[in-house]
Amino acid sequence: MWLVLFYFFIPISSISAESRLFGPGLRASFQVPVRYFYLQTYDANGQKLNHSTQPLDRIEFHLTRVSDQLSVHSYRKIDDLNDGTYLFRYRLYESVKDLHLYIRFGNEDIEHVIQGYIYSDGCYCPETNLTQWFDAFECSASRSQLRTDMELFKTIDMKQVLEKATLKYFQHPQTYALCHYVIKNNKIYRKCYGEHTGFKMFSDAIFLSLSRKVVMPDVEFLMNLGDYPLSDTNDDPLPLISWCGSEQTYDIILPTYEITEATLQMLSRTTLDIFAMSTTRHLPWSKKIPKGFFRGRDSCPERLDLVRLSRKHPDLLDANLTRMFFYRDQISEFEPFAPHVPMPEFFNYKYQISLDGTVASYRLPYLLAGDSLIFKQSSSYYEHFYRDLMPHKHYIPIKKDLSDLIEQLQWAKAHDAEARTIIKHAQRFTQRNLLPNHILCYHVQVLQEYAKRLISPVQIHSDMELVQHETDESHIKKDNCHCHRLEMSTNTGYGTRAPGIVYSCLIKNNSDAEVTIQVEFSGLADHHREVVDIELAKGEEQIVDEKEFEHGEQQTKYRKGIELIRVKQFDGKTIELKKPFDGVASPKQNWVFEIENDAIKSVDPQK
Incomplete structure (x- = not known):
């Protein structure tokens, strides 16, 4: 059983009774690409406030070294959660020992020192104790999808897997795209097959990022680079790792490349991340438009049906297509297309309609984090966390053909309090399952469980190439840090190797x-x-x-x-x-x- 840690308030002598800091980003061991913590405001009686007390332009946030008080190269962001809580995030571009946090909150001076070595995302300094790493990252104990995925595969012989994959996939390069990965001694090697393997940049990025944070188990596997799961049930299924699963396949599921990329690129190349929906100031519930909302392309036939339904029930639905690619023979029926709407503006509406795309709807994590009620289509496709979602607790289920959507929307309008309770449960779900540390944890848990089942030796094949830090990650700034892990070698920077230690x-x-x-x-x-x-x-x-x-x-x-x-x-x-x-x-x-x-x-x- 994984040890689940809970946030504790950090006692800070210079903080008045009006505000307190809490959250994992106040610990050195919480080595996510962007660290985060919260400030909670209180009144004079010690009661939590549920409204904003300071505008963002009256809040300052600085990071300095304790040793010389020089500024630390970083990107910092403050967000008002509009409930008496403020979110502080920071991405380090250099590693530092003993980090001093200074916050000017209105007239308050708030200080905190993170003791120890705080490594940037570009520093190669992996934790060698996997259990300690899981604890530091507060990894979720819920792995129901992973347990289900691995049930069929008691043992895995990669020699046999590769032989079958050669006949079934590698000989059809126009249809399939896969990469054969080997992680050995915490280095990543791969050989890709297929004409369209560009999405290897997503799998490369997460494995490289993890290798800088933790010594991963030696493991060998095939990674499916397409959206569609491949391990069908017609014959002996292969233990392929994919980003999406289905009821008709046996793929082992990782978090999607979209939420993984948002985790790695937070406060960098992407503006959409799991915090974005909760940090955007949305309309108050009473001022939201009481309709179901959808914008997207024609990725499945039900999206077309939803637009037709919206035209019949404009009082309950505002659904439209932004472009068409799959059903262009019907384009005249759906023109003119609606303009693109930024996702934060989705939440000007009380209800969000979540339909499949070509596979599962990869936008669902962000909808769950927002403050609208989700109506989720029944689907055979799923992401890594769907199994832990509960209908009527985290969302309202609707039939695949949308035949009950209007009835469900009418129910929601008549049960406003229940709708808002479901929204709160959905938001809480994202806080417990879909934050950056949860995404990183799940990847390592999949690799760990896969490695346990390998009966074939993990060997680097002669036709594989080494996936390299910085070379295969253009967004990462190399940090020539000195790694101070007690069990690491004395080398520095990207040349640091995991130690040759026998623990048992x-x-x-x-x-x-x-x-x-x-x-x-x-x-x-x-x-x-x-x-x-x-x-x-x-x-x-x-x-x-x-x-x-x-x-x-x-x-x-x-x-x-x-x-x-x-x-x-x-x-x-x-x-x-x-x-x-x-x-x-x-x-x-x-x-x-x-x-x-x-x-x-x-x-x-x-x-």
């Missing part, structure tokens, strides 16, 4: 007699040393679990590494095997050590 192991006694074994662990200091004593009869084996130590003022937990295997044999002879161990070039768990009569062998369990 399986010891097999292949010798001719009983042996006594000492497994020596070490940490940062001498007092972290720990020795595990075991005895194994001939032919026996035993797992030695990982060990932890605490370090620093906050008693942060780190994993110890195995330094030495010492074996005392039945005849009194002692043999040893010391670090570095053969074959270990990155962090390993359950590494195999085989005891022979005259030696101890370091063995890759996947070979």
Whole structure:
């Protein structure tokens, strides 16, 4: 079970009783591309205020180094959530030790120091302890879609997968586009197949970004670059990773490239992100237009039907197409097209109609974050989070053919209070499942579960190319930072490699007699040393679990590494095997050590 952390108010001595800061962006370990936290206002009696108290032009937000008080190169943004809460976001372009936050909020001076090393998105300094990384990112415990996706695939042999994919997909380059990825020693390699593989830029970007933040498991998989899921049920399905799933396929689903790109590019090349809908000042509910709203292109036939329905019921619907691509033979019926409407203006209407596009509607996360009631079409397509949505709690379900849409809109108009409650639940859902840390977490969770099922060795193929930081990410500014992770090597910048550490192991006694074994662990200091004593009869084996130590003022937990295997044999002879161990070039768990009569062998369990 994943450990879910909750936000706690940060005590700040210089803050009056009128405002408090809270949120994950006040911790050094929360290494998302754009960090964020909140300011909550209170009245003199300590009660939360539910209205704005300061205009944005009376709020200042600065970041400086504690050591010299020089400004830190960053992009900062403040948003009024219009409920007594303010959102503060910042993207760092340089890494810093001990970051000083200064906020001028009206007449208040608010200060907070984030202690520790705060790394920019361009700094290669991955956390080697995956459990600690999950904790720091407050990863959601809900993975119901992932569990369902992986049920069919108990084991995965990539040699067989590639053989089948060659016949089914690779020989049809005009129809399919896939990339064969290998992540090994926290480096990304790929070989792509198909004529239209441009969307590899999205998968490249997220894997590179993750590799700078956490040491990912060694894993090998096929990534579908198209919108349509491919792993059909007609024959032996393949464990393909895709951005969209369907009831007719068995693809393993990642968050869509759209919400992932918005996560990585927040406060950079994109203006649409999960916070945008809640930070835009919308009309008060009483002033919103009481109609269902839709704008989009002709990506599915029901969109055309919705426009026809809108013309019959203009008092309940305002739906129109902005352009046509798929059904151009019917273009005369739908001209003139409506002009493009920015998504924040969608919420001038009380009700949003969410219909499929070519597959699932990738705009749904942003609609959930807004303050309108969503009417979601029944569909066989889904994104990674749909399974956790509940009809009538987070949205109003409508039939695929829209035959009950008018009835449902009429219900909403007659049940205003219930509609607003559903909206609040939807907004809360996005806060708990669709923020940047949740998107990054889900990617790593998919890779972790996939890696557990691999029975074939993860090998870099000779025709693969290395996906490189900066070269394959034009938006990232390289930060020649010095990585201070306790378990990292002393190299800096993008050349830093994940350490060759063994955290836990399986010891097999292949010798001719009983042996006594000492497994020596070490940490940062001498007092972290720990020795595990075991005895194994001939032919026996035993797992030695990982060990932890605490370090620093906050008693942060780190994993110890195995330094030495010492074996005392039945005849009194002692043999040893010391670090570095053969074959270990990155962090390993359950590494195999085989005891022979005259030696101890370091063995890759996947070979």
